[in-house]
Amino acid sequence: MKQVELPAKSLTGGPVYPTDEPTGTPLVEMAGISIAFGGVPALADVSLRLFPGEVHALMGENGAGKSTMIKALTGVYPIDSGRVVLDGQERHFHSPADSQQAGISTVYQEVNLCTNLTVAENMMLGREPRRFGGIDRRGMNRAARAILERLGLDIDPASALGAHPIAVQQLVAIARAVSVDARVLILDEPTSSLDTDEVAKLFDVMRTLRERGVAIVFVSHFLDQVFEISDRMTVLRNGQLVGEVLTHETTQLDVVRMMIGRELEVLERLDREVSSASSTADADRPVLKALGVSRKGSLQAVDLSLYEGEVVGVAGLLGSGRTELARLLFGADVADTGELSVRDHRGRFRTPRQAIQRKIAFSSENRREDGVIEDLTVADNMLLALQAARGWLRPIPAAMRNKLVREYLEALDIRPADPNALMRTLSGGNQQKVLLARWLITQPEVLILDEPTRGIDIGAKAQIQQLVADLARRGLAVVFISAELEEVLRLSDRLVVMRDRRKVDELPNDDVKVSDILEIIAGSVRTEEPIHE
Amino acid sequence: MSEPARPANPLLRRLTGSPVVWPILAVAALIVVDLIANPDFLAVRMQDGHLYGNVVDIARNSAPVLLVALGMTLVIATRGIDLSVGAIAAIAGAVACVYIVNAPAQSAASTALQACVLAMAACVGLGLWNGFLVSVLGIQPIIATLVLMTAGRGIAMLITDAQITTVHNSSFEFLSSGFVLTLPFAILVALALFGLTGLLARRTALGMLIEAVGINPEASRLAGIRARTIVWTVYVFSALCAGLAGLMISANTSAADANSNGLWIELDAILAVVIGGTSLAGGRFSLTGTLVGALFIQTLRTTINSIGIPSEFNYLFKAIVVIAVCLIQSAKARALVGSLLRPRGKPQAVPA
DSSP states (O other): OOOOOOOOHHHHOOOOOOOOOSSSSOOOEEEEEEETTTTTEEEEEEEEEEEETEEEEEETTTSSHHHHHHHHHHHHHHOOOEEEEEEEEOOOOSSSSHHHTEEEEEEEEEOSSOSSSSSHHHHHHHHOOTTEEOOOOHHHHHHHHHHHHHHTTTOOOBGGGSSOOOOHHHHHHHHHHHHTSSSSSEEEEETTTTHHHHHHHHHHHHHHHHTTTTTEEEEEEEEHHHHHHHHHEEEEEETEEEEEEEGGOOOOOHHHHHHHOOOHHHHHHHOOOOOGGGOOOOOOOOOOEEEOOOOOOOOEEEEEOTTOOOOEEEETTTTTHHHHHHHHHSSSOOSSSSEEEETTTEEOSSSHHHHHTTTTEEEOSHHHHHHOOOOOOHHHHHHHHHHHHHHHHHOOOOHHHHHHHHHHEEEETOOOTTTTGGGSSSSSSHHHHHHHHHHHTTTSEEEEEEEEETOOOOOOOOOOOHHHHHHTTTOOOOEEEEEHHHHHHHHHEEEEETTTTEEEEEOSSOOOOHHHHHHHTTSSSSSSSSSSS | OOEEEOOOOOHHHHHSSTTTHHHHHHHHHHHHHHHOOEEEETTEETTTTTTEEEHHHHHHHHHHHHHHHHHHHHHHHTTOOOOTTTHHHHHHHHHHHHHHSSSSTTOOOOHHOOOOOHHHHHHHHHHHHHHHIIIIIIOOOHHHHHHHHHHHHHHHHHHTTOOOOOOOHHHHHHHHOEOOOOOOTTHHHHHHHHHHHHHHHHHSHHHHHHHHHHHOOHHHTTTOOOHHHHHHHHHHHHHHHHHHHHHHHHHTEEOTTTTTTTTTTTHHHHHHHHHHTTTTTTTOOOHHHHHHHHHHHHHHHHHHHHHHOGGHHHHHHHHHHHHHHHHHOOOOHHHHHHHSSSSSSSHHHHHO
16 A cells, blocks of 8 residues: 555645635635524535636535535525625525526536426426417427537427436536526536436536536536546535635545545554454355446446455445445345345345345434334334334234343443333434344344444444444454444454445455545555456 | 423323323213203113114214224325225125125025125225235325226226115115114124224234334335335225225115215215324324224214204314314414413413
8 A cells, every 4th residue: 555645734724725826806705604503503614716617616525514505605595604795796695596596506416307398398497488478389499409509419409308318307407507697507416317428428518618607516426527527626524614726736635635634643543443363254155245236327336245254344435336335235226237145045136125034134324214213112113124024914922022122222222221212212323223223133144334323422333333343253244334434444354445336446454544545535546447347 | 381281190191192082082072062952962772672872873873984994094004095995885885785686585694795795805906906006006195096086986886887776685784784782783893893903903013014114114115024015905904994884884775876875985084093193194003093083073973963053054063173173183283272371471380
């Protein structure tokens, strides 16, 4: 591993600014923006400058404040303090309609158009050309075609929007956004559901708009894309401004450091709790073996073997494919290609139930949406997976039920230790423990944990980390996914690094440092070429 | 000080905390009104070994709504709704009556039994259809069951040739007007199904799995629950309940009327479920609540008759009472009323 020099600027206190100031004045200047929700600050003194004819990337991990910043600009959220200046004039937008009037258009991740209308109808919605008191369809199609052509798009305006793939719908949304004389165009994760060719087309349109002097805000989790298209970027972390940099003056590694921004030297001193000696990996017989497992638009083909008693840590930024990998292994999403071998089973899982029958357990990163049943009791939540496996005709006998629940309430130190408490009344950490209990009760051989420690307090976090180490010692194969690299390094015997929806590296955790992983995530070192392309 | 004052007595507090207490109080209030109008309202007399009286009538007449509402409770618990129950009731009645009329031995008990079995089999088919639309094709329940709600009466009409088919079979009539152990048979059938549903829901794991699917379908799927099978089963069960109610209604008039059998019963059933405290958003359900809800609806109907409200005000009166009950059930509305009634400037002492 190549040792990388730390960029001193990203670790010092104040925000960073590029050395060469552009000659022009910014079209939009947001200065000292602060917003708090119910006393909790979401943005603290954040500034953003948008210049005409530039693509400006807004960077940051999940929860860094990117969306809040966009919503502050477009008038969705009221601003507590700070000011928004457009064209040298201070403005107060009270609604998205206000900001749109002023020439700020937004295209969100999900296309907010009507799939049952035609392309032209969608583009001209609310300002249709009229003729003899009715809508002038021919005129509307003509106007739409003109707009599309100016963007270099060959789309039939009379075709139904729903007949086109998502990528084209996204382009139509952009065409609609800029056709209302937008001077600022905000693209929030526009590429998350597009494939490579589609992204190229989107970038063509973005370049066209840039030449026409539009200021574009680009939000994306894909570092390669950001570096390809953007001219300038602003990095946020925990609601604060880390700095503004010019893309050609920085590297992917620097940006990742700015986004994650922990005191690297301190982290690197943390030793792994689990020594790799504890691994009793039987190299001949993996518990689970995935060969070329992929799914269009979410994960490129991945090979992965899991062994008894081993913790495999998965590192990667949000959207790198780490969650997608876990979901494919469990059958939560169905893989398009590839094969899974688990015990006697070969093939792909169509449902989670099939995976559970083969002793695989999966705890999702979305505790609320995919995990807890809020209005059921702690006991019911704990026994849900076991009961589902037994079927409704064979209820768990009361004695066994009480024994299991009591055992796990105590073993995992769940509070309150009341089996009849409603799940919604528990704290996040205790809910997470109940979900872990739900899976441990099914006695799995493979345990896939996606962000098991996110959003829970330090005490519970340490307990869960300890539990993962103990479980592996008892012979479970564990997949541990976390955005916190030091946590992954501390627990894992082997590391898998994901970037841009594919596995880019796999390495044993021998003295690996956070900076090594960051380097691989940022793509400055590629030790293993992906096998499947 | 916006919290409503809580009774200090723990028993009383537990009672007022239970969702069933409000519909029970509503039924009691209606009976008080009836007693004022007619002091002998609660009188029950024995005649030929059979019990008669207003209370018995209320129980018997609420049987069809209760049956439909039991199935509806489980459907609603899965975040669904079944609008087709009235039409299914009509089809069940039509199938049974047409079979009896065309049977060689029209008045034999075996004919009545075969007719009922055939009608229930038809209902299983209809329930499978509803369940298929909802659980396999993923059509919204309100739309999916609307199909059969409208088409179902047409099917019933095709079966009866658009005639009111009248039958003469004492065994079939027994379903509605017979007595067993001094009580009307219809009451016993409804109570038996109530007990059976309770056993199914609470003695097996079905109730818990239904609630899990209703509260969080995605989490349930990831926990390995066969949500599709459960949802499908629930619609079949609902159709069976509706069919049984349809047979009872037909037996009451000894006739199958495709147009009026079970008309609007889906609305009464949904109302019974809601009054019983089961949320239309799905999740936790209460079968006891549904039982009380069905009794409430029938008591209200009887009350309207017994206190002599002019027929043109029937629906209006019913609506007002129902709105009142729903408001009483809402904790928010209770708190609002409480804060309005409380004298201003003098904060009430709240027990710690």
